Amino acid sequence: MDSRSVARYVEDAQHQAMKHRLYTLIFPMDIYRNRVLLGMKKRGFGQNKLNGFGGKVEADESVAQGASRELCEESGLSPTEEPEKCGLLLFYFENDPVAMEVHVFITRSFAGQPQETDEMRPEWFDIREMPFEHMWADDPSWWPYVLDGKLFVGRFWFKADMVTITRQELAQVGSLDFSAK
Numbered sequence: 001m002d003s004r005s006v007a008r009y010v011e012d013a014q015h016q017a018m019k020h021r022l023y024t025l026i027f028p029m030d031i032y033r034n035r036v037l038l039g040m041k042k043r044g045f046g047q048n049k050l051n052g053f054g055g056k057v058e059a060d061e062s063v064a065q066g067a068s069r070e071l072c073e074e075s076g077l078s079p080t081e082e083p084e085k086c087g088l089l090l091f092y093f094e095n096d097p098v099a100m101e102v103h104v105f106i107t108r109s110f111a112g113q114p115q116e117t118d119e120m121r122p123e124w125f126d127i128r129e130m131p132f133e134h135m136w137a138d139d140p141s142w143w144p145y146v147l148d149g150k151l152f153v154g155r156f157w158f159k160a161d162m163v164t165i166t167r168q169e170l171a172q173v174g175s176l177d178f179s180a181k
């Protein structure tokens, strides 16, 4: 397991025995107009879904750096402050021995204009009218925590169809600073 992974703090032997891959997911928020920038994923994992921006964390960067880098690469916006942590999501897919550990961030302070890239087609949405029918099935469960500014940890078990959730756990937490635990 990646030493930066916080997955080891989950008190579940089955979970701890699994390999985890680190990902980021970042949502640029326009607080003046109550909008969030989503991107239509044009290729690869989650193709044709709307989502925040993100991807795999590289070996030489922190998760926050990874979130900033992916935002620049995929949307044309660059955060002008350190992105804010808002949640941790763990995804398990039937028949896949590797769990996804997704670090969720928002940024309210960024430069640039959204631009379409090879990977994403960005579009603004009202934060209270999210297009959940075009998003991952777990998103409606935890998005309210983001809106309320509550930190959260969630685990979702997906069937191989990548749509059906067979089990889920979601809770508000006081801190996402696991290293200080």
Ligand SMILES: CNc1ncnc2c1ncn2[C@@H]1O[C@H](COP(=O)(O)OP(=O)(O)OP(=O)(O)O)[C@@H](O)[C@H]1O
Residues within 6 Å of the ligand: 023, 024, 025, 026, 044, 045, 046, 051, 052, 053, 054, 055, 056, 057, 091, 100, 102, 136, 137, 138, 139
């Ligand atoms: C299962 N429910 C889910 N709900 C919400 N978001 C989800 C998700 N599952 C994956 N995600 C996000 O999808 C992106 C995939 O990243 P992905 O394109 O594979 O990474 P990366 O850009 O490094 O890939 P390539 O460079 O194309 O290999 C990444 O932000 C990750 O957090």
